[in-house]
Amino acid sequence: MSMRLQDVSEAAPLRSCTHEYKVNCETCRLSRICLPLAINHQDLEQLESIIQRSKPLQKGELLYHEGSPFQSIYAVRSGAVKGYRTTSDGREQVTGFYFPGEILGMDGISNNSHASSARALETAAICAIPFDSLERLSASMPSLQRHLFQLMSREITDDQLLITLLSKNSADERVATLLLSIANRNARRNLSASQFRLPMSRVDIGNYLGLTVETISRVFSRMQKTGVLRVDNKEIEILDQEALQQAANLAA
């Protein structure tokens, strides 16, 4: 199994390598964009105490499966995860990609069972946050309660953007929008916004954007030909940010 440095470098360093995977929110570089945001020092200890960290997921491993009982929401510490649901005829619909600092699993709350599945796109370290504890905690911590409401609301607006993208935009616009979204999320983590490695396959991208693999390939080729991108397999370099922005904004 090839091991990329990137896989583990983003989260706080592992203090020990016992079963417990001691990491804490306080020293985690991602806390700024993750749950602990807007929580003061003493409250953080309480949050800290309920969060569970476990062995990193290997590429392709399942984090949770649709229909399984809902217990926790999850924060990505390193790596990348895709969320998807299976249609009645057995096909997959990718509903989102999750990068370090981002939270997933909140769609399981309404039915006490996960409405979607989540799978690691590459080796991924995950924090599990038991929801019943979180609920109890948030009743006594207004800022946490508010943060949770905001997180869920954010998920709703993100989904609405995707709905609009799927409903109104051309293949080029969809791809441009996704690349810019990834670039922005990289920037938030102080990574390069112009050069990065896509953790997901072309199939996943197509699936997410409501397009076929072939179309994704063609769009990448076209954008490479016009000098907007440099594409080397999963390695992407945005050469003309302006042009990409314009391609995305044409209708988004």
Add this chain to the structure above:
Amino acid sequence: MSMRLQDVSEAAPLRSCTHEYKVNCETCRLSRICLPLAINHQDLEQLESIIQRSKPLQKGELLYHEGSPFQSIYAVRSGAVKGYRTTSDGREQVTGFYFPGEILGMDGISNNSHASSARALETAAICAIPFDSLERLSASMPSLQRHLFQLMSREITDDQLLITLLSKNSADERVATLLLSIANRNARRNLSASQFRLPMSRVDIGNYLGLTVETISRVFSRMQKTGVLRVDNKEIEILDQEALQQAANLAA
């Protein structure tokens, strides 16, 4: 202005016709599917006290507009409302239809400003629920807090279903799915699941489903010809529930 009985008949009867529009949750026939669900008698009084009811919206009137400051979420008491967002090039994307007993406006929480707009599709009575009061109340009422989380989670899973629909399904499948969704929501309110009046225009349906008006017309015509539906302008009768279900399930 023509006045359809249906417009006002579903909500609790108006006790008086003063400015205050006295209606209470306790007697509202919709409480079973609305916010008060799972709240006991004494807590209900507190919730009751923060809810504001105002003059019914006329067809076409705006409930809130994207970008405007977020203060309340809204419950539909009678009539119907559409939610939509405006794309950067000025077009509309309808993101949902809301019927009596349903809650909208939760996408405004994340930014303290509405991410979408909402407009009455016909004369509509609305309950406004100030969110800061609701937040305070829910900190001391675990069942209310949980209900709010569930509502938002439900919105997320609904959006994911729409994403899948837009991404994977044909025109016929999309229309069939929408009709069945409306039928089910009618049934929940003890209305006919096989015969109803669509409150929205063909344009809105097309917009919501990522299709053009012409396509919606053609699908309706086709389904009428094959005996699945009887379509008389906005009046719909589902003649062959089985067939419609099958059309929707082909890929949903």
Add this chain to the structure above:
DNA sequence: GCCGCTTCTTGATCTGTATCATGGCCGTGT
């Protein structure tokens, strides 16, 4: 280092839905 499997690219053709165009209908206001 080589083999085989999966992922990706590129080309040729097909198809569902958009687009364009026209006419009918229905509700609303005068």
Add this chain to the structure above:
DNA sequence: ACACGGCCATGATACAGATCAAGAAGCGGC
């Protein structure tokens, strides 16, 4: 009652992206 304007239906044509097909490149296992 009538005329106007928005909404709806239907036909003809165009096109973006799907599908089908085949080969190339990357990657893990031996």
